[in-house]
Amino acid sequence: MKIETLEPETNKSEANPRVVPEAEWLVARKDLLTREKELTRLRDEVSRHRRELPWVKVDKDYIFDGPDGKETLADLFEGRSQLIVYHFMFAPGWEEGCKSCSYLADHFDGANWHLPHRDVTFVVISRAPLTELEAYKKRMGWRFKWLSSYGNDFNFDYHVSATQEEKAKGKMFYNYRTDDLIGDEMPGLSVFYKDENGDVFHTYSTYGRGLDILVGAYNFLDLAPKGRDEDHLDFTMDWVRRHDQY
Known part of the structure; x- marks a missing residue:
């Protein structure tokens, strides 16, 4: 995985105010x-409307490798009824996690002080082995719970990792449509509910720009005169660096 370096930037879009009384x-x-x-x-x-979506029962037994050992999807709720999972792009063998996912992840710990008090457990899941995740987590100074789905179908079932068949065809089902494959790993967020009987249900998933709501820094930039100032870049978030690489 290529490590981005910070290059000098030239701001091509300047605030152009109309000054009035x-x-x-x-x-x-x-x-x-x-x-x-x-x-x-x-x-x-x-x-x-999101809350009124129908649910899908999760029948598959997923086993994750985490800081507390092997855990099922039901275990991840930690006694609460709601679970939010961020699908972090980090494949086995990558030297470091996705820089855009890292940008989002910088916002997680602050929110996670409060989520348990609204009956919500938050975790992050990636395909890379746990040792690789923990090393990167330590480097970034994050505190949230990060688990590995290495060896199970979780990432493939929730359409954030390309299957071998999708790789062969060069097409991937992502964000509720099949399109050209642009990467083996993609970002997303999924939400689950566990009832009193211990049954787990999938209630919601979002991908792409649907994750925008998680990025507090973008909300700040949207208030500033120049906004996100990304129109002149090769792609959205091209300016973003891991916080230890600025």
Whole structure:
């Protein structure tokens, strides 16, 4: 896996403000506030629809290798009824985890102080062996629980790792459609529920831009005059580095 190096950047998109009296600014700001409130209401509606999705019972017995030894998917709930899994791109033999997933992962520990108090357990799962995950986790200084799905079908069943058949065809089912294979590993997030009988259900998965909601740094940048300032880059997140490589 190639290690990115920081190259000098030239900002091609500069803030180009229209300077007006404060009274005129206030009119424009109130107009934007109306649209912001519309977006908030729409987001609330979408979240409600998400919660109303039907569930799929998980019948396969997945065994993960983690810091507490071998654990099943049901074990990962740790006494809670809801489980959120981030699918971190880290294949066996990679020298380090995906830099974009690492950017997202920098946001996890802060949220994870609070999630257990809303009946949610959060974990990260990758295909690389546990020893490789733990070494990278130590380097990054993260605290969240990271488990290996090495040797089981979890990543393939939730469509974040290409199967041998998909590799041979050059096509992968990802983000609910089949498209050209752009990588053996892809990012995603899946949510599960465990009922009082111990049965586990898959309730939701999201991929691609659906993960945008997890990136607090992007939310800050969206408030700034230049925004994310990525239009001139070769690809989204091209500027991102692992936090020890800036």
